[in-house]
Amino acid sequence: MLKLTNLHKIFNYGKVNENYVLKDINLEVPTGDFITIIGSNGAGKSTLLNLVAGTFFPEAGTVEINGHDVTAWPVHKRAHLVGRVFQDPLQGTAAEMTIEENLSLAVKRGKGRGLRLGLNKNRRAEFKRLLALLELGLEDRLEYPVKLLSGGQRQALTLLMATMGQPQILLLDEYTAALDPKTAIQIVEITKRIVAQHKLTVLMVTHDLKQALAMGNRTVMMDRGKIILDLKGPERENITVRDLLAKFTARSGRELTDDRILLHG
Amino acid sequence: MWLNILQGTIEQGLIFGLLAMGVYLPFRILDFSDLTVEGSFPLGAAVSAVLIINGMNPFLATFIAMLTGVVAGMITGIINTKLKITGLLAGILTMTSLYSINLRIMGRSNIPLLRETTILTVIKGWGLPERYLALIVFTLIVLLIKLLLDYFLYTEIGMALRATGDSPVMIESLGGNTDHIKILGLGLANGLVALSGALACQYQGFADVGMGIGMIVIGLASVIIGEVVIRTSKICFATFGVIIGSIIYRLAIAIALQLGFAPTDLKIVTAILVILALGAPSLRNFMIQDEFAERLMERSASDAQTN
Ligand SMILES: Nc1ncnc2c1ncn2[C@@H]1O[C@H](COP(=O)(O)OP(=O)(O)OP(=O)(O)O)[C@@H](O)[C@H]1O
Numbered sequence: 001m002l003k004l005t006n007l008h009k010i011f012n013y014g015k016v017n018e019n020y021v022l023k024d025i026n027l028e029v030p031t032g033d034f035i036t037i038i039g040s041n042g043a044g045k046s047t048l049l050n051l052v053a054g055t056f057f058p059e060a061g062t063v064e065i066n067g068h069d070v071t072a073w074p075v076h077k078r079a080h081l082v083g084r085v086f087q088d089p090l091q092g093t094a095a096e097m098t099i100e101e102n103l104s105l106a107v108k109r110g111k112g113r114g115l116r117l118g119l120n121k122n123r124r125a126e127f128k129r130l131l132a133l134l135e136l137g138l139e140d141r142l143e144y145p146v147k148l149l150s151g152g153q154r155q156a157l158t159l160l161m162a163t164m165g166q167p168q169i170l171l172l173d174e175y176t177a178a179l180d181p182k183t184a185i186q187i188v189e190i191t192k193r194i195v196a197q198h199k200l201t202v203l204m205v206t207h208d209l210k211q212a213l214a215m216g217n218r219t220v221m222m223d224r225g226k227i228i229l230d231l232k233g234p235e236r237e238n239i240t241v242r243d244l245l246a247k248f249t250a251r252s253g254r255e256l257t258d259d260r261i262l263l264h265g
Numbered sequence: 266m267w268l269n270i271l272q273g274t275i276e277q278g279l280i281f282g283l284l285a286m287g288v289y290l291p292f293r294i295l296d297f298s299d300l301t302v303e304g305s306f307p308l309g310a311a312v313s314a315v316l317i318i319n320g321m322n323p324f325l326a327t328f329i330a331m332l333t334g335v336v337a338g339m340i341t342g343i344i345n346t347k348l349k350i351t352g353l354l355a356g357i358l359t360m361t362s363l364y365s366i367n368l369r370i371m372g373r374s375n376i377p378l379l380r381e382t383t384i385l386t387v388i389k390g391w392g393l394p395e396r397y398l399a400l401i402v403f404t405l406i407v408l409l410i411k412l413l414l415d416y417f418l419y420t421e422i423g424m425a426l427r428a429t430g431d432s433p434v435m436i437e438s439l440g441g442n443t444d445h446i447k448i449l450g451l452g453l454a455n456g457l458v459a460l461s462g463a464l465a466c467q468y469q470g471f472a473d474v475g476m477g478i479g480m481i482v483i484g485l486a487s488v489i490i491g492e493v494v495i496r497t498s499k500i501c502f503a504t505f506g507v508i509i510g511s512i513i514y515r516l517a518i519a520i521a522l523q524l525g526f527a528p529t530d531l532k533i534v535t536a537i538l539v540i541l542a543l544g545a546p547s548l549r550n551f552m553i554q555d556e557f558a559e560r561l562m563e564r565s566a567s568d569a570q571t572n
C-alpha cells in the first residue's frame with residue numbers, strides 16, 4: 001500500500017527560477033494496483049515517481065509505504081520497498097560489470113552487504129533460471145559485460161533486477177521509450193508476467209495512451225502538477241483513447257500537448 | 266652494474282605498484298579523482314619512520330602507518346559526501362592539511378633510517394639472501410595485497426563499490442549507500458598509498474616531508490601504462506596490469522636517467538606522458554575534424570570553380 005498525502009514539490013524554492021511542480025497530490029494505491037500515469041510534458045509525472053523513490057524530497061506532505069512514513073528516507077533506504085526501471089537503459093545497470101555481477105547486486109536489494117563473494121554456484125544457477133524466463137538468450141551470457149547488450153536487453157535485465165529481492169512497488173518511467181516498437185512490446189509482455197508473479201504494486205508513466213488503457217487496472221491523468229483524473233473500475237472499462245483525450249480537454253481546459261505522445265489514430 | 270640497476274628499478278616498481286593500486290581504485294573503479302594520495306604517501310612514510318626510530322616493531326609501525334592512510338582517505342570521502350564539496354577539492358584540502366600534519370609528526374622535514382630496524386633488516390635476520398632480500402619481500406607483499414584487493418572487489422561490498430563508480434543511480438536504487446561506499450573506497454585506496462610510502466621510506470632509508478609531490482601523476486602514469494600493456498576489463502588482470510605498469514614506468518625513468526635527463530626534469534616528462542595518453546582520444550578527434558574541415562574547404566573551392 002502506497003499513500004501520498006498533500007504532496008507539494010517546489011524546485012529552487014525561493015529563488016528566481018522557482019518551479020512549483022507538484023501541487024497537493026493525494027493518491028492512495030492499494031497493494032496490487034497497477035496504475036498507468038499519463039499527462040502533458042512537464043506535468044510532474046517523473047517528479048511524482050522520484051518522490052516515491054526518494055530521489056527528491058517534497059516541500060510538504062507525506063509518502064507512506066506499507067504504513068511506514070518514508071518521506072525523509074533517501075533512495076537507498078527505500079530500496080527494499082521500491083524497485084525502479086529508468087527511461088534511460090544505461091542508468092539501470094552497471095555497464096562495465098557482467099550480467100551475473102549486476103544480478104548479484106540486485107539479489108542483495110536493501111540487505112546488508114558483506115565480505116562474502118558476490119557470486120557462487122547457487123546464485124549463478126538461480127540467475128540462469130531467471131534469465132531464461134526473459135527468453136532473450138541472456139542465460140548463456142552470464143559473463144558478458146552489460147555494455148555489450150542492446151538497449152532492449154539492458155532494459156529487460158534492469159526490469160529483472162528491479163523486481164529481485166522482493167520490493168513491493170515497481171516504478172516504470174517511460175521505460176520502453178528508448179526502444180524500437182518490437183522490443184518495446186517484448187519488454188511489456190515480460191513486465192506483465194513478472195508483475196503478476198510477484199503481485200507488485202506498479203506506477204507506470206507512459207506516453208502511449210493505448211498502452212495506458214491496455215495495461216494495469218487504473219489510469220491517472222496529470223496536468224500542471226495536479227492529478228486531474230483518476231480512472232478505475234467500471235468507468236475505465238471500454239473507454240477509448242478518443243474518450244481519454246476528451247476527458248483531458250474537459251478537465252484541463254486545453255488539448256493534451258505532448259511531443260512524444262502516441263495516439264494510435 | 267646493469268643488472269643491479271635493473272633489480273633496483275623493479276624493487277621500486279613493486280613498492281610504487283602499491284601506490285598505483287591506490288590510484289587505480291579511486292580513479293578507475295570509483296570514478297573519483299582523489300588527490301589525497303600526495304599527502305597520504307608521505308603520511309605513511311612519516312608515521313612509520315617516527316614509530317621505527319622510537320623503537321616500535323617495524324611491522325606494527327608499517328601497519329599503523331597504513332591505518333593512518335585509511336583515515337586520511339576516509340576524511341576526504343566525508344568532506345566530499347557529507348559536506349558536498351567536490352571530490353577534487355576535498356582531496357586537495359586533505360592533502361594540504363596533511364602537509365602540516367606530516368611535519369608535526371616528523372618534527373623536522375627529513376628523518377634518516379639508516380641504522381634503524383626496518384622490515385627489511387628484520388627479514389634479513391630470518392636468513393634470506395641479502396642480494397635478493399628486497400626483491401623477494403616486495404614481490405610477496407605486492408602479490409598478497411593484489412590478491413586481497415582482487416578478492417575484495419568480487420565480494421558483495423566490493424561489487425557495490427565497483428557499481429558506485431559505474432552507475433551510482435543504479436546501486437542506490439538497489440539499496441547501496443553510495444556515500445559510505447565512497448568513504449570506504451577512498452579509505453582503502455589511501456591505506457595502500459600510505460603502505461607504499463611506509464615501505465618506500467624503509468627501502469630508501471629516509472622519510473622526507475616532500476616525498477609525496479608528483480605521486481598522483483606517477484600513479485596515473487603506471488595505471489595508464491598498465492592498461493596499454495594488459496587490455497582487459499577483468500579486475501584480476503587489471504590490477505596485475507597496474508603493477509606491471511608501475512614497473513615499466515620505473516624502467517622508463519631509469520632509462521631516461523641513463524640517457525642523461527636531469528632527475529628534476531622527469532616530472533614534466535611523466536606529466537606529458539599522462540597528458541598524451543589521456544588526451545589521445547580528443548587529439549584524434551581534432552585531427553579528424555581538421556581533416557574534415559580541409560575536405561569541406563576543398564569541396565567549396567572546387568564548387569566555386571565549376572559555378
Ligand atoms: N531536478 C530538477 N530541478 C529543477 N527542476 C526540475 C527538476 N526535475 C524536474 N524539474 C522541473 O519539473 C517540471 C516537471 O518535470 P517532470 O520531469 O516531472 O515532468 P514530466 O511530467 O515527467 O514530463 P515529461 O513528459 O516531459 O517527462 C519541469 O518543469 C521540470 O523542468
Ligand SMILES: [Mg+2]
Nearest residue numbers: 045046047173
Ligand atoms: Mg518525465
